[in-house]
Amino acid sequence: MRKLYFGLTCGVFLLSGCSSAQESTGENENSEAQSENSEAQNENSEEQTEEAPAKQEQEDESVTIGAAGDVLLHGRVYKRMEEDGEYDFTPALKAVTPMLEEPDYTIVNQESIPGGEELGLSAYPSFNSPYAIVDDLQDAGVDMLSGANNHTLDRGMDAVNNAINHYEQTGMDYVGVYKDEEDAERQRIVDVKDVDMGVLSYTYGLNGIEVPEGHEYVVQKIDKEQIQEDVEAMRDDADVVVVNMHWGDEYERLPNEEQKELAQFLADLEVDVVIGHHPHVLQPMEWVEGEEGNETLVYYSLGNFYSGQDTDYTDTGGIATFEVEKDGEDVKVTEPNIDFTQVVPGPEDQYTVKPMAEADHPAEGGETEQELREHVYQWIEDQE
Template identity: 70%
Template sequence: MRTVTIGCMSIVILLTGCAAEEVQNDQETENNQEEHVQAETEETSITIGAAGDVLLHGRVYKRMEENGEYNFAPALENVTSLLEEPDFTIVNQESIPGGEDLGLSAYPSFNSPFAIVDALQDAGVDMVSSANNHTLDRGMEAIHNAVSYYEEIGMDYVGVYKDDEDAASPRIVTVDGINIGMLSYTYGLNGYTVPDGHEYAVQVIDQEVIREDVRNMKDEVDVLMVNMHWGTEYERLPNEEQKELAAFLADEGVDVVIGHHPHVLQPMEWVKGKEGNQTLVYYSLGNFYTGQDQKYTDTGGVATFEVEKEEDETIISEPNIDFTQVVPGPENEYIVKPMAEADHIPNGGETEEELRDHVYQWIEE
């Protein structure tokens, strides 16, 4: 009986086990389907950061030299967290880093040490934009030197190029599954002209060229950013040309515009495009690291915004600026600090509260 009973129990258990397995399989199928649907609708979110002008005057780089070597890490150590925190950060490398062998120089024709690029990368910068009025200060040799060094250390770059193939290669960076497209243009080149045969080197603002570039890249990326070197130096509000170009870029469907050149902070604004889209425009992020001493030129900001991707939709939100200030260091060198930690009165006498009111005046908080 025991054997038979055990046998009967085994059969029951076996049959029950089969039924349980079927139920389990059904549940697993349902779970897999739910997970698949969830994966399809799951949002991906990243933070993108951008900082202002890196323009090395002689008084800046000379004070960071010791025994023939340049080290800018101490100048940036206090703002590393601001640069590292975003998932992707770009800055405007305004003075071309053509290296020491070419001969360092400052205003009016800049050439900076390679070491500034190392310091920016170590501090958390992922890409530099180099289309600006100082790009051709020291000619094509400086550009080629800079690009070679960017490539040597693995620093992404946009706005200067080594040849036609490099210029034609789209700048698309993928971060956590989100494709970021980058373009970069300048209003001019301080009277210099691009040498014949080197038209690839840097792109001056031309609406037809920009329109074509934007349309070629737009469908390949989730968020399209355009760096614009524009505006009037030392003016705290954008001029009419900036406003017109911002409207043009919005009409073309650009997602974010990062502005440079005025060397002072200007407001940010949502600009409505002709298709009803909203383009986030930072008209000017001011100076990030420089030796300028005019009013308002020692303060700048690290801009951030959120990018959320859900299926085919990308949402830009949470525009912000963390204010920075260039202050004297312990050896009277130039260093950058978060403005909240700076114990030095800015050249313009502005407070952090005043700056916030200034840059947010066209943004509804």
């Protein structure tokens, strides 16, 4: 498979060491050769002294990766963000922008396809969202959209192609949905401050919609043989592999047996991190031990990030973060964390995403931030 190294879209820069040898001049013109030799030795010594920290800097890296849950724009969400035919989601994302910007690279599940106004916007059960959600997520700090989910083909290939064209025009990285075979064959490997992160994305299904003939490449379904092939191929060039999984049962707060079995399968493949979507509610995270003794960090579901759902537990979600530490050839994932968010009605009934601690509206399920923390961390604490 060919590899595509995406440029970062939120100001993440490569670290580089630099050294400059300082020149010295000989004071005795009669000993010019000796002075030049001394200068060369001094310069070499200075270069070695200055290059050592640069080498250490390259070998010892730590980056923070972020991930948020489902962006599923129901009519009551996008209609209230429209003015004079233009859509602006900036006010809805303002309060959580620092949370999205803080990681070195942030991935979000774009569940409703942003096929644009020209196709006619629509909501449940067949979604099509405004282009503006892509622009405003990007401005808020999102670097990549995961597009493999059960709503990918809600509005057909026209919506998919429109969405991808817009991603490319704006420089938004994307994974899990593709415009052609060549696009599907490109590995998504992003360079995050000298850490090469490979990203994959799969969905359990497409709500019964058949993939159009000749477009089998458009979205990746969960297929163990294909996943194994993709992961093994990506391992050649990636320091860390992150897999997005659209799986599980909607509105269930614990993973089902299939999720657990697939998590073990991914751990046995030595995947580093699994980011789960689809249940629309938060599920626990845990470390799953692979058959090689490795540990895979699994976020079974990050819940809804931005949607119009208002049943129990669907208005709360989490922004996950984890550290990737690279020391030469040794790479490990550490510091799993989730910060909680809540979608709340705002002025003129606009839906706004806020840090849960700042939400001025009770959660639909009556849950508190502390209760959510205990729920999500229950298996992590058991393992400590």
